Amino acid sequence: MIDYQSGYILRPVKPSFIYISLVLALLLNFLPFGNHAWIPDWLIICIVFWNIHQHRYVGVVTAFLFGLIMDIHSGSLLGVHAFSYSLVSYLAIAWHTRITALSTFSQILNVFPIFLLVSLFPVLVNWALRDQIHWWGLTSVIQAMIEALLWPLATNVLLFPQRRPIDVDPNRPL
Amino acid sequence: MQNSTPPLFKQGIPALAKLVVCLLIGSALMVVDFQVKSLDFIRNQVSYVLRPLENIMLFPSDLFSFGEDYFTSRSSLEKENLSLKTRQTELSLLANQAALLAVENQNLRNLLELQKNTNFRTVPVEILFNPPNPISQRVVINRGSNHGLNLGSPIANDAGILGQVVRLFNNSAEVSLLEDWDFAVPVLVARNGLRAAVVGAGRGNLLQLRYLPVASDLEVGDILLSSGVDGIYPPGFAVAVITKIERNAEQNASNVFCSPIAEVNRHLQALALIYDPQWDAKPGSNSGVPSSTGRRQTRPKGQP
Numbered sequence: 362m363i364d365y366q367s368g369y370i371l372r373p374v375k376p377s378f379i380y381i382s383l384v385l386a387l388l389l390n391f392l393p394f395g396n397h398a399w400i401p402d403w404l405i406i407c408i409v410f411w412n413i414h415q416h417r418y419v420g421v422v423t424a425f426l427f428g429l430i431m432d433i434h435s436g437s438l439l440g441v442h443a444f445s446y447s448l449v450s451y452l453a454i455a456w457h458t459r460i461t462a463l464s465t466f467s468q469i470l471n472v473f474p475i476f477l478l479v480s481l482f483p484v485l486v487n488w489a490l491r492d493q494i495h496w497w498g499l500t501s502v503i504q505a506m507i508e509a510l511l512w513p514l515a516t517n518v519l520l521f522p523q524r525r526p527i528d529v530d531p532n533r534p535l
Numbered sequence: 536m537q538n539s540t541p542p543l544f545k546q547g548i549p550a551l552a553k554l555v556v557c558l559l560i561g562s563a564l565m566v567v568d569f570q571v572k573s574l575d576f577i578r579n580q581v582s583y584v585l586r587p588l589e590n591i592m593l594f595p596s597d598l599f600s601f602g603e604d605y606f607t608s609r610s611s612l613e614k615e616n617l618s619l620k621t622r623q624t625e626l627s628l629l630a631n632q633a634a635l636l637a638v639e640n641q642n643l644r645n646l647l648e649l650q651k652n653t654n655f656r657t658v659p660v661e662i663l664f665n666p667p668n669p670i671s672q673r674v675v676i677n678r679g680s681n682h683g684l685n686l687g688s689p690i691a692n693d694a695g696i697l698g699q700v701v702r703l704f705n706n707s708a709e710v711s712l713l714e715d716w717d718f719a720v721p722v723l724v725a726r727n728g729l730r731a732a733v734v735g736a737g738r739g740n741l742l743q744l745r746y747l748p749v750a751s752d753l754e755v756g757d758i759l760l761s762s763g764v765d766g767i768y769p770p771g772f773a774v775a776v777i778t779k780i781e782r783n784a785e786q787n788a789s790n791v792f793c794s795p796i797a798e799v800n801r802h803l804q805a806l807a808l809i810y811d812p813q814w815d816a817k818p819g820s821n822s823g824v825p826s827s828t829g830r831r832q833t834r835p836k837g838q839p
Binding site: 420421451 | 546550551553554557558560561562563564565567568569574577578581582585588589591592593595596663664665666667668669670671672673675702709716737738739740
């Protein structure tokens with residue numbers, strides 16, 4: 362796979378690295394930061410990243426199962442995260458050829474609506490079921506913005522093992 | 536077999552089909568959980584796996600608070616110790632008097648053939664974490680049905696009522712806080728005994744005191760105590776303090792806003808109150824007729 366930012370061909374991905382990174386992102390979500398709007402959802406960043414870069418390994422069903430775990434952890438209605446995670450993972454898979462070819466800044470703009478949909482989905486469900494808009498819940502737009510801004514960091518961290526050069530020659534680094 | 540697709544183009548089930556199935560299952564789960572609320576057994580089973588992981592992730596914050604405790608200076612500890620000692624002497628003095636008053640009150644109630652004051656048990660609980668949720672403000676505690684908690688048990692700390700158990704697991708429980716949507720506590724105004732109900736208006740909004748006429752005797756700063764009429768909250772616990780009153784004479788209604796007294800984010804320790812008004816209902820007076828609602832009058836007959 363070609364890394365469009367550097368122009369190099371990436372090394373093949375290790376499936377174990379993908380699954381370990383997903384579990385670590387889930388554990389990061391369990392950190393007790395309190396119920397604040399600005400805390401990013403590490404798991405959805407990781408899922409969307411692998412949807413875009415390796416959709417053979419992480420697809421809609423993986424997103425759905427991780428969404429169920431997040432539903433039970435957050436005590437929300439069962440199925441809210443599962444629904445929104447699987448929906449946006451389909452979006453990410455559908456857009457993956459386009460997003461990988463874009464520059465970093467354009468990628469941020471492209472993944473922002475994906476994260477916004479996840480962040481606002483509990484509010485929308487509450488609106489549909491109880492006919493009440495929770496204005497306080499709209500502060501989760503901040504969460505989506507922070508998640509989109511973390512996208513370059515996620516790219517650097519998660520693509521790092523694939524960006525290592527194959528033959529390291531200490532005398533001639535290039 | 537000659538016309539089958541070569542393995543290069545086999546990509547399994549298309550993502551759109553998977554998506555449709557996942558969305559159908561997801562929406563079915565949402566509707567069932569919202570309408571029937573019968574999926575808690577799934578949460579209970581999964582929580583056996585999730586709670587240990589969540590407890591592992593509590594370790595950094597535990598370490599942080601431990602470090603904070605460890606590096607507290609000696610002088611501030613001595614100061615705190617001194618103030619706690621004086622507070623303890625005051626409280627023990629008050630406790631002696633309270634015991635005397637309780638005995639006296641019980642004797643008078645026996646004389647007047649009023650129903651006895653109710654008792655409750657307490658279970659110490661620890662608040663583990665607030666789960667992330669833009670809609671509601673909840674906390675997870677480390678005690679569940681194995682420790683005697685019931686669905687609906689009130690959770691309080693030294694300041695007053697914090698909330699109520701809304702989802703019960705075997706070894707943990709989810710507690711909904713006072714400001715949660717449609718959370719109602721029957722209260723009485725401590726100053727004059729006026730009864731009302733405090734209703735939560737959702738996260739980030741003030742609590743409201745509903746169903747009160749415009750001429751009610753209320754002032755900003757009045758403290759609201761739980762009245763115990765619902766049989767869930769034991770009477771006499773501080774719930775909220777009135778912060779704003781808007782009187783609307785045309786509709787003969789007053790909008791009264793109040794804020795909760797007990798704050799959850801500062802205390803990790805709390806008490807679950809296990810309370811049943813039937814425990815010490817007076818035998819003899821209505822022993823033949825089981826009261827179905829559990830409601831009872833706890834105040835003397837002479838007062839309004």
